Amino acid sequence: MYFGGDYNPEQWPDSVWDEDVSLMAQAGVNLVSVGIFSWARLQPAEGVFDFEWLDRILDKLHANGIAVDLATATASPPPWLVRAYPDVLPVTDSGEVLGLGSRQHYAPTSPDYRRLAGELVTEIARRYANHPAVVMWHVNNEYACHVRADYSMHAASAFRVWLEARYVDIEQLNTAWGTSFWSQSYGSFAEVDPPRKAPTTQNPCAVLDFRRFTSDSILSLYTMERDIIRAAGASQPITTNFMGPFPDLNYWDWADEVDFVSDDNYPDPRDLEAFRHAAFARDLMRSLKPGVPWLLMEQAPNSVQWRSNNAAKKPGQMAAWSEQAIARGSDGVLFFQWRQSRAGQEKFHSAMVPHSGVRSRTWREVVELGCSLENRVWSDPPRGDVAIVFDWENWWALRQPDLPADIDYYSVVFAWYKALHDQNVQVSFVRPTDDLSTFAMVVAPALYLLGEAGARSLETFVDGGGVLLTTAFVDVVDTRDHFRAGGYSVQLAGVLGGEPIDFSGIEPTDGRTVHTSDGSILEPTILIEDFVVADGEILALLDTGAPAVVVNRFGLGVSFHLTTFFDAEGIEWTLRRALEVARVESVLAGAAPIxxxxxxxxxxxxxxxxxxxxxxxxxxxxxxxxxxxxxxxxxxxx
Incomplete structure (x- = not known):
């Protein structure tokens, strides 16, 4: 079981290094991440490299039995690079150039950034591929955390290349983007720009493709560095740190490229739902590469510094959240960072060794946790009988304006996860196209964008005996964000036992209600479908008499479809019935939700x-x- 955190010896004089390794031994630290933000120290000028200090620290760590997750240091370009190549800087959708003074100030598609990052990684990998301290590689850091998308001239050029590879000719792009609307038809790929700030909302098909391109182009940065490391002869596993359910990168695609998933997770101790959000993230990380250990790469030992008001973790809370990660498949617990910084933006961010040193509660809790993990080994938790569909492209499509109502996809999915979590029902996350046959029940909230393969997979699951639970706004558009001929939910109409004819947004002040077959009164939210039942049985009605919950037998299985969205009480009411039909049991029935x-x-x-x-x-x-x-x-x- 790994235990440790980010170690930044370049921030400290050499005289502190011996104290560090001594304290690491006391805390039970066996792994540290080194070099994440050390580009300026490793390469003080173009073509000039200084590895002497890194040689010494790696040798010192190895001599003291501490393994290293060696970073490629490409997350923060040094000032000399930006001064020599100012066009490496990223640009916002309104044309603002983001400058020096923080981190992640690079355009992912900049040829100069990619060239210079590649040269740095080549030198690091050649030197340390076979170093006995290095047990894994850490590429860059928290991709897209601060710059969610770049709109520079480099991004425009790369976007056009990406589009041409996808669509081959411009007429296919025009068809895919529906450019006959608002006179948007393009004569060539050279005319296409990223969807920058415009007089009103941008073409949703173009925005969806730009989000795909952004995730792909940043992923290509990772694979470039990974391939350089492999070419140097390194055999250790290679990863980059994810950030839970991060909205801008499709981690399903990324998981295919990393040797193991690693994650940074910083729930707010003041948030009463924090441990559930953390559980969501940890189940998601486990689900991205089933059967492969994932690693909690970063969490805070105590408080962070970047919220407007930063609450401390309560005594024991850090250990409880760490145990949660281990139970849900992590093979270690790491922190940001080892020693608290004396200067810089994160000097108030807690660390394993705080400014007050060994006198602090934080240090005592770190040591206690390290001791408790000393003889623990990783085990793969069962996937559970229930899966929740979580689809990034669907999330991107729902983040568009101009829908019947604003639908916060993460919040909708989390509400269903929370209800299952409160009942201690073990959950995994899946894509709609995954093999679902090992699950008894699949929940697919707000699955607005659904391709043919995903629809076939869900249909096959129900036909084979599974229980499918869907909410309103399912199977509305294809993967281009176009309606299909015939209306809405045309692919799943047979499974659902009917189809929606139209949608209407609703507000709490509208006073709408749902009346169930057992006399319960529930509250619909967000929007309501005008749903026409063909074969299904109605379990609940809207106040207008229209169906609200429809149950339909399809093949050997059953579907539950909500023609609206429910609050917590309505979700619990629906789940109780669906779980009973699916014969899913709680891990620990009757326990309080806490x-x-x-x-x-x-x-x-x-x-x-x-x-x-x-x-x-x-x-x-x-x-x-x-x-x-x-x-x-x-x-x-x-």
Missing amino acids: IEAVRTAQGITVINQGEGSVEIALPVGPVTLGPFEVVHLRGAEM
């Missing part, structure tokens, strides 16, 4: 994620868990 239970290869990990003591019922009798206390159940205890 109790998190995860099935592992060895048993069940149970975490009290609250500040008060909670009693849980076990086969061996009641057990009381204190604030943020963790227990690992085995055998008869389960």
